[in-house]
Amino acid sequence: MGILNYTEEHERFRQRLIDHIEKEIKPNAAKWEKDKIVPKEDWRKMGEKGFLSTAVAKEYGGPGLDFLYSVIVSEEMITSGQTGLAAGLHSDIIVPYIEAFGTEAIKKKFLPGCVSGDIITAVAMTEPAAGSDVASIETTAVEEGDEVIINGSKTFISNGINCDLVIVAAKDPGVESKHNALSLYLVEDGTPGFTRGRHLEKMGMYAQDTAELFFSDCRIPKENMLGEKGGGFIMLMQKLQQERLVSAISNVKAAEFLLEKAVEFCKTNEVDGKPLSKQQAVKFTLAELATETKLNRALLDQVIKGHMEGENIIAETMMIKYSSSEMANQLVDRLMDLFGEYGALESNHIAEHFRDLRITTIFAGTTEIMKTIIAQAMGL
Amino acid sequence: MFELTKPQKEIQKAAKDFAKGEFDKELAYELEKNNEFPTSIWKKAAELGFIGIHFPEKYSGGEMGLFENSLIIEELCRNDPSIGVAVAQASFASECIEKFGSEELKASYLPRIAEGEILSGGAFSETQRGGDYKNIQTTAEKKGGQWVLNGRKTHVINGSQAEVYVVLCKTDQTSASIENNLSMILVDADSTGLSAEPYGKKLGENMVKTAVLTLDNVSVPENKLVGKEGKGYSQMLAFLDDSRIIAASMALGNALASFDRMLDYIKGREQFGKKLASFQVTQHKVADMATKIELSRLIIHKAAWLRDKKKSDSSLCSMAKMTAARTAMEVGAQTIQLYGGYGYMTEYEVERFYRDAKIIELRDGARDVQKDIVASAVIGKIK
Numbered sequence: 001m002g003i004l005n006y007t008e009e010h011e012r013f014r015q016r017l018i019d020h021i022e023k024e025i026k027p028n029a030a031k032w033e034k035d036k037i038v039p040k041e042d043w044r045k046m047g048e049k050g051f052l053s054t055a056v057a058k059e060y061g062g063p064g065l066d067f068l069y070s071v072i073v074s075e076e077m078i079t080s081g082q083t084g085l086a087a088g089l090h091s092d093i094i095v096p097y098i099e100a101f102g103t104e105a106i107k108k109k110f111l112p113g114c115v116s117g118d119i120i121t122a123v124a125m126t127e128p129a130a131g132s133d134v135a136s137i138e139t140t141a142v143e144e145g146d147e148v149i150i151n152g153s154k155t156f157i158s159n160g161i162n163c164d165l166v167i168v169a170a171k172d173p174g175v176e177s178k179h180n181a182l183s184l185y186l187v188e189d190g191t192p193g194f195t196r197g198r199h200l201e202k203m204g205m206y207a208q209d210t211a212e213l214f215f216s217d218c219r220i221p222k223e224n225m226l227g228e229k230g231g232g233f234i235m236l237m238q239k240l241q242q243e244r245l246v247s248a249i250s251n252v253k254a255a256e257f258l259l260e261k262a263v264e265f266c267k268t269n270e271v272d273g274k275p276l277s278k279q280q281a282v283k284f285t286l287a288e289l290a291t292e293t294k295l296n297r298a299l300l301d302q303v304i305k306g307h308m309e310g311e312n313i314i315a316e317t318m319m320i321k322y323s324s325s326e327m328a329n330q331l332v333d334r335l336m337d338l339f340g341e342y343g344a345l346e347s348n349h350i351a352e353h354f355r356d357l358r359i360t361t362i363f364a365g366t367t368e369i370m371k372t373i374i375a376q377a378m379g380l
Numbered sequence: 381m382f383e384l385t386k387p388q389k390e391i392q393k394a395a396k397d398f399a400k401g402e403f404d405k406e407l408a409y410e411l412e413k414n415n416e417f418p419t420s421i422w423k424k425a426a427e428l429g430f431i432g433i434h435f436p437e438k439y440s441g442g443e444m445g446l447f448e449n450s451l452i453i454e455e456l457c458r459n460d461p462s463i464g465v466a467v468a469q470a471s472f473a474s475e476c477i478e479k480f481g482s483e484e485l486k487a488s489y490l491p492r493i494a495e496g497e498i499l500s501g502g503a504f505s506e507t508q509r510g511g512d513y514k515n516i517q518t519t520a521e522k523k524g525g526q527w528v529l530n531g532r533k534t535h536v537i538n539g540s541q542a543e544v545y546v547v548l549c550k551t552d553q554t555s556a557s558i559e560n561n562l563s564m565i566l567v568d569a570d571s572t573g574l575s576a577e578p579y580g581k582k583l584g585e586n587m588v589k590t591a592v593l594t595l596d597n598v599s600v601p602e603n604k605l606v607g608k609e610g611k612g613y614s615q616m617l618a619f620l621d622d623s624r625i626i627a628a629s630m631a632l633g634n635a636l637a638s639f640d641r642m643l644d645y646i647k648g649r650e651q652f653g654k655k656l657a658s659f660q661v662t663q664h665k666v667a668d669m670a671t672k673i674e675l676s677r678l679i680i681h682k683a684a685w686l687r688d689k690k691k692s693d694s695s696l697c698s699m700a701k702m703t704a705a706r707t708a709m710e711v712g713a714q715t716i717q718l719y720g721g722y723g724y725m726t727e728y729e730v731e732r733f734y735r736d737a738k739i740i741e742l743r744d745g746a747r748d749v750q751k752d753i754v755a756s757a758v759i760g761k762i763k
Contacts, residue, residue: 126721129650130651131651131720131721132652132720133651133652136651136652155721156721200725200727201725201726202725202726202731203716203724203725203726203731203732203734203735204724269508269509271507271509271512272512272514272515273515279748281748281751282748329713333709333738336738336742337741337742337746337748338746339509340507340508340509340510340511340746341509341510341511341534341590341742341743342508342509342510343583344582344738344739344742345579345580345581345582345583346580346581346582346583347579347580347581351582351583354583354738355735358713358716358724358734359724361717362716362717362720362721362723362724363721366720367717368661368717
């Protein structure tokens with residue numbers, strides 16, 4: 001049924017990644033979740049093995065691989081038992097901005113590190129008063145000679161503590177039109193004026209070092225601007241599409257993974273002397289959830305294919321993002337009922353997935369924003 | 381018929397004021413994080429008569445009904461679902477003693493529970509999933525004026541903290557029918573051979589400990605039998621009516637806790653130049669939530685009212701539990717959604733309410749168990 005052209009090479013890559021996850025990530029997952037951060041060393045280990053920034057072109061130190069490798073990374077990482085080593089975020093959501101919009105000098109300077117894992121990236125758009133309403137951000141970027149001075153605060157930034165390099169969305173206070181004022185800038189860790197705020201405590205995704213970032217008269221070279229001045233909004237619109245797709249890939253895989261676990265549980269757990277799976281209501285629940293998962297998988301694979309072929313699939317990408325996130329949440333909720341009070345014990349990891357999935361209808365564009373864009377694409 | 385009486389309104393206000401004065405957001409956060417019971421709040425609640433309000437006065441109760449208990453629980457949980465549930469469940473399973481216990485047992489335990497001296501716990505289920513009260517392997521054999529118990533209980537509420545447990549056990553080893561082979565026996569926590577192993581962190585409700593209880597030749601005096609020997613299962617069913625009304629009330633309070641905060645938030649937060657509350661879709665979501673909350677309250681009140689008139693309707697109690705718990709989940713999820721990124725941060729509380737709501741939904745049987753009960757009552761015997 002699969003319409004994606006996975007080759008033997010893709011499958012060899014997948015197997016190598018599965019092995020790496022088994023040996024290097026799963027044994028550490030509990031510690032990272034407890035510490036609420038992933039050691040930078042472990043990002044480097046991923047990079048060393050060629051699992052980061054797989055799309056980066058060979059001339060910039062990357063393997064120059066197709067998007068299916070990115071799909072594989074996002075899928076397999078969902079089964080790793082932790083959410084902190086956000087490979088998909090780094091490789092396929094953030095690094096693409098640098099590769100698409102950076103100058104040659106910038107690309108040569110930063111991309112090799114993004115591939116090796118020596119440079120962990122973050123992207124800072126959201127502010128306390130501007131989430132969905134990205135155009136209303138207040139962080140400013142003022143040019144002064146050879147430099148740009150950045151002032152403002154960002155919040156909910158993934159990889160916020162670990163990041164060596166952050167893409168900051170900031171506006172020129174002198175430009176009146178909101179949509180023309182935005183630009184994107186690269187800020188390196190250690191730049192005076194760039195500090196971390198709180199390492200935020202969350203409902204789930206414990207190992208992810210989500211944080212506040214503060215910029216106080218933070219001076220960066222003019223060369224650190226990505227793309228055109230004032231082109232921030234357009235760049236975001238272009239690249240956010242892949243962000244939404246990557247998010248959907250994780251959601252669908254999470255649903256498939258959890259469903260598998262639930263089926264195993266139902267087959268072995270007995271109620272009144274027979275396995276749960278013998279109850280008609282349980283069979284139907286699992287059949288329904290399998291159907292919902294399959295429907296989302298079908299659209300997802302179509303969107304991946306269309307994305308790789310450069311088709312105009314804005315609406316479909318928004319659809320699969322919101323659909324997969326809502327479906328995965330409903331799925332884990334219903335599966336939790338099957339696991340009963342046993343499922344609620346944190347030691348069993350279903351609870352962890354329950355907590356981790358709740359954010360997926362919010363980040364990378366809320367369900368409500370997705371529906372708004374779909375309506376727009378329908379001409380409404 | 382649909383209005384609260386003056387005494388009921390007073391109880392409701394008293395509970396609301398108590399919670400307002402005593403419950404604290406920062407305290408709730410710390411207690412939840414550290415798996416700690418809100419001991420001082422529980423004791424204050426007991427002092428003010430909020431625990432065991434449905435016990436007779438001679439046992440330090442308020443001589444009121446489960447309806448009034450439901451109002452109290454709703455108000456406490458509305459202020460803080462985690463603290464509210466801990467206080468509401470301080471007297472867990474005590475209804476078994478109150479309904480079926482001898483005068484001696486009632487006088488011995490109920491006042492201590494109502495006065496906040498001891499916590500009570502219920503050791504009923506034995507399965508991994510919980511919520512199953514039919515497959516009981518824990519045995520109780522009569523030996524020289526004592527009951528000797530052996531077995532293992534799962535998901536015991538207040539396990540390792542309670543001073544007394546109501547234990548559902550098999551007293552007739554020869555009969556295969558649950559209609560006459562089960563009994564309820566009170567076991568003090570300090571009994572030799574009784575050990576409790578807490579489960580550790582749960583998805584929610586971390587102020588309340590749940591544990592596995594192991595009984596290894598635990599010996600208790602014969603007079604610790606609660607109610608009739610062999611009638612444990614029917615007593616359990618009667619208790620579950622009360623327990624489900626209580627669970628439903630906790631869920632209703634939980635839903636309101638999210639709903640109240642959500643309303644405040646959407647009236648204050650602006651995006652795209654207007655308040656979130658100005659968006660039509662948001663307004664429709666609020667309408668849906670308000671409707672579900674109203675429905676939940678109505679069914680809980682009817683179930684509680686019938687119970688207090690000694691006409692308890694088990695099917696209705698299951699419907700109430702199922703409805704209210706699902707409402708708490710739906711309102712909880714939408715609240716987090718409307719809070720956006722903030723909804724995911726522990727600082728903003730609402731994620732904790734949602735996690736707590738799921739625990740209530742799973743307790744005493746998830747939706748499938750409740751549906752089996754309702755279906756059985758509605759369809760009746762199939763010829």
